[in-house]
Structure formats: structure tokens, C-alpha cells
Amino acid sequence: MKASVRRSAIFAGAAALLVAAVGVPGGAQAVAPAGEEDGELKFGYVLPETGQLAFLGPPQIESLKFAIQTMNDAGGVLGKPVPAVVSGDEAGQEAVAAQSADRVLAAGVDTIIGAAASGMSLAFIDRVTGAGVVQCSGSNTAPTFTDYDDGGFYFRTAPSDVLQAPVLADVIRGDGHDRVALIGRADDYGRGLLESTEKELEDDGATVALAETYDPKATNFDQIVQKVKDSRPEAVVVIAFEEGAQVLQALIEAGLGPDRVGVYGADGLRSEELPSLVAPGNPQRLAGMKGTAPASATNAQYVKDLKKFAPDLKELQFAPQVFDCAMTVALAAEQAKSDNPEKFAEEMVGITKDGEKCNTFAACKELIADGRDIDYDGVSGPLDFTDDGEPGRATIEVYAYDDQGKLQTVRTEESTAQE
Known part of the structure; x- marks a missing residue:
């Protein structure tokens, strides 16, 4: 219950920010509070659209959008299409990243993908996890996050340094x-x-x-x-x-x-x-x-499909890891039969190990529907999450x-x- 109370309180402040920013009368009533269960899995991101890491923005953002299309091509999540992702710019500035997180939370998302930089994630992780919303980064590598007090809501598919x-x-x-x-x-x-x-x-x-x-x-x-x-x-x-x-x-x-x-x-x-x-x-x-x-770039089929989806992409850095963030969230929601982050966060670790191996959303979703435990092997490689919600193994490029x-x-x- 404590997480729900925090979620409501933080949402109220974030919604006020959103109303002030976009000037929508009654805006606080127009969206469901972040993380509230409504049968629809909603993604948001806080990633670098501008700033010193802007070169990392396009591969991560396009890969997230590609992941959502992949889910929808397979019938969506929980029987519903996944809506368009809610965007936020981390901009290489802690204050801007935190404000972006507030705005994305105010849109009623169940999960936030990002930030790209470890320092930017640390600028708003307490806002997101404190609101009872799942945060997953495909590129945070600082060891700081391994034992960070996140209430079980923070995950990463990028390996620790x-x-x-x-x-x-x-x-x-x-x-x-x-x-x-x-x-x-x-x-x-x-x-x-x-x-x-x-x-x-x-x-x-x-x-x-x-x-x-x-x-x-x-x-x-x-x-x-x-x-x-x-x-x-x-x-x-x-x-x-x-x-x-x-x-x-x-x-x-x-x-x-x-x-x-x-x-x-x-x-x-x-x-x-x-x-x-x-x-x-x-x-x-x-x-x-x-x-x-x-x-x-170790998964040739994924790279080919992503470039077909986003032909102008030049960099691929951390794109596979972001794809796997989104897939892990979606499969955890399927396993929990709920878009409530408090429920599907508990499934995030388990679906990446000790089950029947699968490597596509459609195949994994079918196994879950048949009542079988899965071991999702991502496009970035086997995830094998530890209890801390991060890869226990990693493929490192030289x-x-x-x-x-x-x-x-x-x-x-x-x-x-x-x-």
C-alpha cells in the first residue's frame, strides 16, 4: 500500500506540471495515474534527444519504437495494442531529465525506459521507482545501481561495468x-x-x-x-x-x-x-x-530488422539492450497478467532464466499463455538477471x-x- 500512496502523491505533482506545461484544462483528470492498472501497458522514455549524448538517442528511441511495433504485430500485450511511447528528453542535464521524468509520469505510464547516462538516471530514479513505476535502462552501466534502494522497480539490460x-x-x-x-x-x-x-x-x-x-x-x-x-x-x-x-x-x-x-x-x-x-x-x-x-551488433537478424524499420540509423550502440528492456517489461506483464508495475516487476527477473528458452515476443508470449515458465534470451544475448535486476552475464565487444x-x-x- 505504501507504494500506491507514493504513486498517487507523486502523480499529483507531476500532473500539475503537465497541466502547467501544456495548458490543458482538467488535464489531471484526463490521464490515469502512473502505474494504475487499466489493462493497457504504457511505455515512456527519458532518453537523449539533445545534449552531449544525443548520438545515443536515435538508436535507443527507434529500437524502443520497433519493440512496440513487434509487440503489436504479435497481438499486443494483455490483449490490447501498446500505445505510442510517451517521450522525454534527458538532454544531458540533471534538472531537465528530472522534469522530463515528471512529465512522462504525468502521462500515466507503467514503465520508463532510460535514461541513457547513469548520472541522468540517478537524477530521477527516486521519482520513478518511488511512484511505483518500473524503470529499465539499456545503457546504465555504473556499478552504483546494483544495490541501489529502488524498491524492486529498477532494472537494466546493460551489464554493470x-x-x-x-x-x-x-x-x-x-x-x-x-x-x-x-x-x-x-x-x-x-x-x-x-x-x-x-x-x-x-x-x-x-x-x-x-x-x-x-x-x-x-x-x-x-x-x-x-x-x-x-x-x-x-x-x-x-x-x-x-x-x-x-x-x-x-x-x-x-x-x-x-x-x-x-x-x-x-x-x-x-x-x-x-x-x-x-x-x-x-x-x-x-x-x-x-x-x-x-x-x-551481434544479432544479425535484429540489426537487419531494425535498419528496415529505421533506415536512417547510423549508430546501434545500446539499441539491442533497449529492445530487451521493452520486451522484458512486456513479457513480465504477460506473466503477471497485469499492467500494474507492482505486479509485473516481480516477474522481471524470473522470465530471463531457469525456464523454457525463447527469443521472440510471439514465441515467449505463447509459452506463457500455455502456462509454462520461460527463459527469454534477448537480442543483446542471454540476460540471466540476478536478483538485483541486471544481467548476470554479458557479451562485450572489443x-x-x-x-x-x-x-x-x-x-x-x-x-x-x-x-
């Missing part, structure tokens, strides 16, 4: 580097992956010469780059988002480019556009840089920029959570 770090460390060590400098943005994502990678490297016998964070809003990164240079590394790891282009520029100017030392990134830097941002007109300057990211500065997938590796 605790799963990415061992692969990143193995790539660095496999290239023969013993002395490594680590720098990362001073937020939950940057600190989490930096600390996890530092531990993996040291456990494997490497020397971590520097492990330091920087202000991602800085306009000049010469100070942190000087610290890297002073540490005399054989390899440098940059854990960054868009500002990473400036950091890499500064490293190259300081004689620490990929032609001189090993240079590595992670999911926040995996972009086909990165070389042209770092060195306009000379993308070859990034040749040899490597990195890791949750795999985004990427590299070739001698022309073009992004290439080198290989993928499986990573499993340690018991």
Missing part, C-alpha cells in the same frame, strides 16, 4: 602493456568503470601509474593530460563521453596518441564519428585505438579504429558476474 572491466583489462594486458594510466569523468559512470578496471589490472599484475577523474565540463584538459604524461605510461585508458574527443586531442598533442602508446576507451567513446571529431580531416590519427562496450580511422569490431567476449 563490473562485467566490462575484466574484458577491458584483458585487452590492455593482451597487448603487452604493464604500466597503465587511467583517467575518467568524475561521475558514477567514470568512477565506477575506472575503479573496476584498476582492480582488474592490478589483480593481473599490472602497475596502475595513475587513476584519476576529471571535471567533464572543463574547457581545457591539459592538467589531467600532464599528469598522464608525468606517470610515464605504456597505455592510457580514457573513460569519457563527448568530452573525450578533447581529451584525446590533448593526449595526441602531448605525444600520447595511439602511434606512441596504447590508447583505450570504453562504451562512451564507441562512435564512428570519434576520429573526425578528434582530428578533423585526418581520422587516421586515431588508428590503433581500442576499446570495449556492451555488444550492439572494438578498434583501423589504419583509416574506421570503427571495426575485433571480437566479442562473454563476461560473467562472480558469485
Whole structure:
């Protein structure tokens, strides 16, 4: 009952915000409170339509819309078509992301997909989960969320950086580097992956010469780059988002480019556009840089279908994980026979493991209708959720920029959570 009380209270404030924003008389009565059971599963999102992670918006947003079309092509959820998703922009600003979450909640959604950035999710997770609404992110990787007090309403299909770090460390060590400098943005994502990678490297016998964070809003990164240079590394790891282009520029100017030392990134830097941002007109300057990211293009049929649905898509980063967020929510609702988040949240973990394997919404839905337990294997790979509502295993891509500065997938590796 406590969750219902919180939900009503938060909805009242969010609905007032919506009425003020759109000027609809009686708007608070025009929509059902967020998470209220009405037999119709309603999705919303808070994803980057603008801001420093805007390049991650289109693949996630289009993949969510494609997931909803897939559900509706299979007869909808709970016997009803899934309505159009309610949109919200995280915009790379905590205040804007929180306001967007309020507006999406006010539309009466049962689940919110997003945010893309861990820091943006932390700006509104308490609003969403406190309202008794399920939140699922396809790209939050900060370890912070594993034991976050979310009342059982937060989930993610992106693996924790605790799963990415061992692969990143193995790539660095496999290239023969013993002395490594680590720098990362001073937020939950940057600190989490930096600390996890530092531990993996040291456990494997490497020397971590520097492990330091920087202000991602800085306009000049010469100070942190000087610290890297002073540490005399054989390899440098940059854990960054868009500002990473400036950091890499500064490293190259300081004689620490990929032609001189090993240079590595992670999911926040995996972009086909990165070389042209770092060195306009000379993308070859990034040749040899490597990195890791949750795999985004391992399911050929899904990639083909998504590109048919959204032919203008260029990036696919985290698109499969968002698709799996939506599918897991929908299948949990089918399993619970309810669109009430308090009920279907309890089914989110169970449908991803220890049952009869299925990998499409239609097939899984049919098994559920026959009263059988399912194990949904997603387009991003087997999910096998832990009790914390996150993947217990992950497929991690190793990427590299070739001698022309073009992004290439080198290989993928499986990573499993340690018991």
C-alpha cells in the first residue's frame, strides 16, 4: 500500500506540471495515474534527444519504437495494442531529465525506459521507482545501481561495468602493456568503470601509474593530460563521453596518441564519428585505438530488422539492450497478467532464466499463455538477471579504429558476474 500512496502523491505533482506545461484544462483528470492498472501497458522514455549524448538517442528511441511495433504485430500485450511511447528528453542535464521524468509520469505510464547516462538516471530514479513505476535502462552501466534502494522497480539490460572491466583489462594486458594510466569523468559512470578496471589490472599484475577523474565540463584538459604524461605510461585508458574527443586531442598533442602508446576507451567513446571529431580531416590519427562496450551488433537478424524499420540509423550502440528492456517489461506483464508495475516487476527477473528458452515476443508470449515458465534470451544475448535486476552475464565487444580511422569490431567476449 505504501507504494500506491507514493504513486498517487507523486502523480499529483507531476500532473500539475503537465497541466502547467501544456495548458490543458482538467488535464489531471484526463490521464490515469502512473502505474494504475487499466489493462493497457504504457511505455515512456527519458532518453537523449539533445545534449552531449544525443548520438545515443536515435538508436535507443527507434529500437524502443520497433519493440512496440513487434509487440503489436504479435497481438499486443494483455490483449490490447501498446500505445505510442510517451517521450522525454534527458538532454544531458540533471534538472531537465528530472522534469522530463515528471512529465512522462504525468502521462500515466507503467514503465520508463532510460535514461541513457547513469548520472541522468540517478537524477530521477527516486521519482520513478518511488511512484511505483518500473524503470529499465539499456545503457546504465555504473556499478552504483546494483544495490541501489529502488524498491524492486529498477532494472537494466546493460551489464554493470563490473562485467566490462575484466574484458577491458584483458585487452590492455593482451597487448603487452604493464604500466597503465587511467583517467575518467568524475561521475558514477567514470568512477565506477575506472575503479573496476584498476582492480582488474592490478589483480593481473599490472602497475596502475595513475587513476584519476576529471571535471567533464572543463574547457581545457591539459592538467589531467600532464599528469598522464608525468606517470610515464605504456597505455592510457580514457573513460569519457563527448568530452573525450578533447581529451584525446590533448593526449595526441602531448605525444600520447595511439602511434606512441596504447590508447583505450570504453562504451562512451564507441562512435564512428570519434576520429573526425578528434582530428578533423585526418581520422587516421586515431588508428590503433581500442576499446570495449556492451555488444550492439551481434544479432544479425535484429540489426537487419531494425535498419528496415529505421533506415536512417547510423549508430546501434545500446539499441539491442533497449529492445530487451521493452520486451522484458512486456513479457513480465504477460506473466503477471497485469499492467500494474507492482505486479509485473516481480516477474522481471524470473522470465530471463531457469525456464523454457525463447527469443521472440510471439514465441515467449505463447509459452506463457500455455502456462509454462520461460527463459527469454534477448537480442543483446542471454540476460540471466540476478536478483538485483541486471544481467548476470554479458557479451562485450572489443572494438578498434583501423589504419583509416574506421570503427571495426575485433571480437566479442562473454563476461560473467562472480558469485
